[in-house]
Amino acid sequence: MQNESRATAKATPGPVAALGEEPVFRAGDAVRILTRSPIGHYRVPTYVRGKKGRVEAVIQPAGIDNEEEAYGRNAGSKLHYYRIAIPMTEIWSDYSGSPLDALRIEVFESWLERS
Amino acid sequence: MNQGRHDPHDHPHDDRHSEISQSAHPGYFDVMETAVRELLVEKRLIGPGEIRRQIEVLDSRTPALGSKVVARAWVDPGFRARLLANGRSACEELGISFYDDTQLIVLENTDKVHNLIVCTLCSCYPRPVLGLPPDWYKLKPYRARAVSEPRAVLAEFGTVIPADVEILVSDSTAMVRYLVLPKRPEGTREYTEEQLAGLVTRDAMIGVAVIDVETSGVPQ
Numbered sequence: 001m002q003n004e005s006r007a008t009a010k011a012t013p014g015p016v017a018a019l020g021e022e023p024v025f026r027a028g029d030a031v032r033i034l035t036r037s038p039i040g041h042y043r044v045p046t047y048v049r050g051k052k053g054r055v056e057a058v059i060q061p062a063g064i065d066n067e068e069e070a071y072g073r074n075a076g077s078k079l080h081y082y083r084i085a086i087p088m089t090e091i092w093s094d095y096s097g098s099p100l101d102a103l104r105i106e107v108f109e110s111w112l113e114r115s
Numbered sequence: 116m117n118q119g120r121h122d123p124h125d126h127p128h129d130d131r132h133s134e135i136s137q138s139a140h141p142g143y144f145d146v147m148e149t150a151v152r153e154l155l156v157e158k159r160l161i162g163p164g165e166i167r168r169q170i171e172v173l174d175s176r177t178p179a180l181g182s183k184v185v186a187r188a189w190v191d192p193g194f195r196a197r198l199l200a201n202g203r204s205a206c207e208e209l210g211i212s213f214y215d216d217t218q219l220i221v222l223e224n225t226d227k228v229h230n231l232i233v234c235t236l237c238s239c240y241p242r243p244v245l246g247l248p249p250d251w252y253k254l255k256p257y258r259a260r261a262v263s264e265p266r267a268v269l270a271e272f273g274t275v276i277p278a279d280v281e282i283l284v285s286d287s288t289a290m291v292r293y294l295v296l297p298k299r300p301e302g303t304r305e306y307t308e309e310q311l312a313g314l315v316t317r318d319a320m321i322g323v324a325v326i327d328v329e330t331s332g333v334p335q
Contacts, residue, residue, distance in 0.1 A: 043288045045235045047262065059218065059291060066289050081289060083220070088265075088284075097266040100281040106291050 020077040024109055029055045031084065032115035033107055041070035044111050052115050053086035059106055079109040172214055176246040178317035180211050181294060184244060186312035189299045199223060202294060206244055213243045222285060223296045229276045231284045231322035232293040233261035239287035241294045245317060262286060272323040295322040302328050
């Protein structure tokens with residue numbers, strides 16, 4: 001009897017997550033910050049655009065797109081921010097501190113691609 | 116600092132002080148702020164009472180709250196673990212509310228890692244736990260240099276970090292704020308939680324300074 005109900009439970013699909021509900025990237029993923037030049041309000045500083053890094057953590061909870069929200073527009077479905085780790089030497093070719101030094105920055109999912 | 120120019124004991128006490136008044140014209144942003152505020156009030160979107168209340172909220176937030184959080188983390192390993200897992204909910208345990216819908220990541224300094232916080236785009240700062248940021252935190256030289264030459268910036272604050280210690284600069288850009296959990300200084304084993312809190316400075320919680328019992332005003 002017990003075995004039977006277990007089998008049934010396995011066959012029943014779980015709740016389906018909405019688009020954007022589950023983070024696309026995981027801790028440890030190699031990513032690149034996109035090179036885009038939006039006019040007006042943006043949350044990705046120019047000095048990290050195009051730089052390669054690694055996802056250190058998914059930031060919870062998911063949030064709306066601050067760049068859209070700034071114009072009072074419906075910012076749409078929520079996506080995640082990620083805490084991205086980037087070595088200073090990747091950002092500044094002439095970085096003079098220790099090669100261990102690094103940056104951490106939160107980047108919205110729409111600004112990231114796999115690298 | 117105007118102290119050099121106007122030390123209160125540098126002049127005879129029967130000197131007439133000039134009246135305190137606004138002599139310069141308000142700047143562009145002062146005028147804009149006044150205009151927007153008056154419009155919002157006129158259109159009944161907010162009232163003067165709400166503006167005053169929010170100023171009271173901000174005025175009630177000072178680095179003393181952050182010091183309390185740090186001292187508790189130093190004496191209570193369970194709290195420390197909760198603080199590092201979720202900064203916001205751990206602060207809320209101590210009655211520190213987050214009125215601005217931000218999350219808080221607490222960054223622990225260790226023998227191998229030294230953390231520094233900055234907001235290169237503007238002036239994001241953990242206001243619920245530290246209050247208003249210092250002026251230098253909002254100015255472009257700090258914002259630009261903290262991410263490009265953090266060791267030089269730290270040295271100007273008198274903070275020299277050994278080369279084998281990793282410097283992690285966290286740039287706040289959106290919904291997360293950061294607070295540095297400084298290293299508990301040597302020689303404080305006998306300190307009470309309150310005495311420990313007295314050692315913790317704002318600059319140490321931003322990461323531009325470390326805490327040193329020798330140079331701190333040691334609470335007795």
